[in-house]
Amino acid sequence: MELNRRRVFALGAGAALAAGTGAAAADTGRTAPEPNLPGFKHNYAEVNGVRLHYVTGGRGEPLLLLPGWPQTWWLYNKIMPALATKFRVIAVDMRGQGGSDKPQGGFDKKTMATDIHELVKKLGYDQVNVVGHDLGSMVAFSFAANFPAATKKVAFMDVLHPDESFYQIPLLPPPGGFSIWWFAFNQVMGLPEQLLAGRFRYLIDWLFANTAFTPSAIDERSRRIYAQNYNSPDAIRASNGWYQAFHQDIADGKTYAKLTPPVLGLASISSYDQFLGALPNVANQFEVVRVDGSGHWLAEEQPDVVAREITRFFS
Numbered sequence: 001m002e003l004n005r006r007r008v009f010a011l012g013a014g015a016a017l018a019a020g021t022g023a024a025a026a027d028t029g030r031t032a033p034e035p036n037l038p039g040f041k042h043n044y045a046e047v048n049g050v051r052l053h054y055v056t057g058g059r060g061e062p063l064l065l066l067p068g069w070p071q072t073w074w075l076y077n078k079i080m081p082a083l084a085t086k087f088r089v090i091a092v093d094m095r096g097q098g099g100s101d102k103p104q105g106g107f108d109k110k111t112m113a114t115d116i117h118e119l120v121k122k123l124g125y126d127q128v129n130v131v132g133h134d135l136g137s138m139v140a141f142s143f144a145a146n147f148p149a150a151t152k153k154v155a156f157m158d159v160l161h162p163d164e165s166f167y168q169i170p171l172l173p174p175p176g177g178f179s180i181w182w183f184a185f186n187q188v189m190g191l192p193e194q195l196l197a198g199r200f201r202y203l204i205d206w207l208f209a210n211t212a213f214t215p216s217a218i219d220e221r222s223r224r225i226y227a228q229n230y231n232s233p234d235a236i237r238a239s240n241g242w243y244q245a246f247h248q249d250i251a252d253g254k255t256y257a258k259l260t261p262p263v264l265g266l267a268s269i270s271s272y273d274q275f276l277g278a279l280p281n282v283a284n285q286f287e288v289v290r291v292d293g294s295g296h297w298l299a300e301e302q303p304d305v306v307a308r309e310i311t312r313f314f315s
Contacts, residue, residue: 035074054093113140129314192237200226265286
């Protein structure tokens, strides 16, 4: 099926969207136990006032992987074994995510990038490579902007840092368009927790059905992991905090100079043009690779391509 038959459109940070179908099922389980990935170890560290969960494996230069909404470090599970043959892989649940703390604040991307920088220092590194997807890409951008000396190279997957284009996202798109309704929904205080607690699987299944080129690429185990990690009111509140901080992120972004570390943009078909148009304004050195055959969920829909491009760029 051609991706443009799924009503693709790109807007703002390039959230790639494509309509599909899928069945939802309620999941009322409590927080999921951390899934194990052979060859990788679970760790915890207290940094910048929060306890972060992260997963490590492999040898070589440090490569940080930052996940997005509504996922956890597990979104990288298909590519971590391949990356670990070349790098010391460090997949982090950020503030408010997965096995990490869910505080009442600090969800602006500058504070979240500071969390990651403090983790990097605690692990004994002066400089690291950083990859981010979705909200994790925003934090990766902020990391490179605020800590350029600590950033060897950085890669953004399908999303860039919040900017004023976010204010142009329509609540009611024209016929044939596609609404990024969750941007507004996640701005609402209190209500999402009441509606979604214990029912987050419905949202998970809807997102993958409507924003993946191949929804089946995100398997049942992964969907359960994500849903269970976001099922509690605290987890929903914290993840909404990432969206509610966009105003501060936009203000912070206006103060940033062009990124000096080399940048890789990995884009779906619907964010590719947006990356090509935006990166010259925010980065001195960059390249953009279009990941064909994928919707928004690049590392799960096209893991071989993503692992290959990350390995090439950071080697």
